[in-house]
Amino acid sequence: MNDTLPSSGPAVLADPVPLSDAAFRLVAEGVRRLWARIVAADPAADSGPLLLSYDVHPTPGGPVLIEVNTNAGGVLSAISAARAVNNCCPDCEQDRLRARLLELFKRDLLGPDPDHCGIVAIVDDHLASQPLLGEMQALAALMRPHADDVRVLDAGELRYEGGRLRHGATAIDRVYWRSTDFTIEDPEHAAVRRALDAGAITLAPSPDAWRAIADKRRFVEWSHAPELSRDAGSGLTFRIAQTVPMATQTLDAWYAERRDWVFKPVSGHASKGVYVGKSISRSRLAELPAGDYLAQRYAPHPVIDRNGQPWKYDVRFFADRGEIIGAAARVFQGQVVGLRTPGSGFAPVRIGDTCCLTGALLDVAAR
Structure with a gap:
């Protein structure tokens, strides 16, 4: 083979x-x-x-x-x-x-x-x-x-x-x-x-x-009920990362919380156009089209x-x-x-x- x-x-x-x-x-x-x-x-x-x-x-x-x-x-x-x-x-x-x-x-x-x-x-x-x-x-x-x-x-x-x-x-x-x-x-x-x-x-x-x-x-919908499974013995869970439309908050609010989020284009792929909040500048964040972007709760690699x-x-x-x-x-x-x-x-x-x-x-x- x-x-x-x-x-x-x-x-x-x-x-x-x-x-x-x-x-x-x-x-x-x-x-x-x-x-x-x-x-x-x-x-x-x-x-x-x-x-x-x-x-x-x-x-x-x-x-x-x-x-x-x-x-x-x-x-x-x-x-x-x-x-x-x-x-x-x-x-x-x-x-x-x-x-x-x-x-x-x-x-x-x-x-x-x-x-x-x-x-x-x-x-x-x-x-x-x-x-x-x-x-x-x-x-x-x-x-x-x-x-x-x-x-x-x-x-x-x-x-x-x-x-x-x-x-x-x-x-x-x-x-x-x-x-x-x-x-x-x-x-x-x-x-x-x-x-x-x-x-x-x-x-x-x-x-x-x-x-x-x-x-x-779809992640916006799914993350309303984020827990997918739970291990009763250890308390570990498998969950969906919280995801919200970027348009739901102001630029000032996102910048203040940026370290907790990753910003992703709705139609992106292969990490193109993805920004980890802790590394993004205010000017770059302001340039992102909020209507075409989502914010996903940061889960460190x-x-x-x-x-x-x-x-x-x-x-x-x-x-x-x-x-x-x-x-x-x-x-x-x-x-x-x-x-x-x-x-x-x-x-x-x-x-x-x-x-x-x-x-x-x-x-x-x-x-």
Whole structure:
């Protein structure tokens, strides 16, 4: 299965990041409960969400959920990283995790029958500069036995002609949409939008699923009932970070409280436009368009020591709807998550004393 490993992109680190059994169980239970809330509020959440990620900051009081994504990147790096802490069945675990991922892709994108899948395109913008291009190519290799063909394409290479989305003369049947134009509204994506509206393609993750799950404004609603799970013995909780529209307070009020908050754009991604309050100047805060920004209660990144240097991290849990299927820590330096700095990357997560990530997942499923 080595052909499904990313050939480029963020590094896969060897040193594991510890996570307690209790914290892992809290996240697994809380993710299930949050998913139930999401679908109850908007059934469109279940319309082809594909691979989700729940980004979590472990804290002394328990894990805190700070973001949910529908086009989660890094899953193959996470699967690869899991091998580093597996002291019992590394090959079996790798096969199991990839099979679980492929099962998800079959349900939401490929369909169950390779003979009727057609041509699949993994589509993003400006491919040459994408840090996860290697992962897209590896995912194409993973899916290729289950389709007529799988191509990794730049959105600019596609056109809508004769009632079909086309790459050159080839008609595209299914699209794994990796662009951060989540709602497919940018003019340069008009061909994809026309094909989607005409029912000429199957596309995942769907714009409707993104709106129901990953639009950052959902956090405003969810944080009205922030506790997702609680461990009665330790008192630890898994909770949603409090999130409010920036327009609810004046500039003076936000500046006075800035150290308690992180300021995030409603439509942002990959930490772009995100400002940690303790580091923002008053003039920069005043420049932020309050109507397009949210304030999220600051939950500090935990820190690990690597060769005498402090490194921050969070934990990205990959999920099929409300069921965790993988995990990795994102290790970095700086104010916000960024995996391009030398030495940063995806690290394995060691969950309590379990021999492997799969073992921890099976233990949670059995409870």
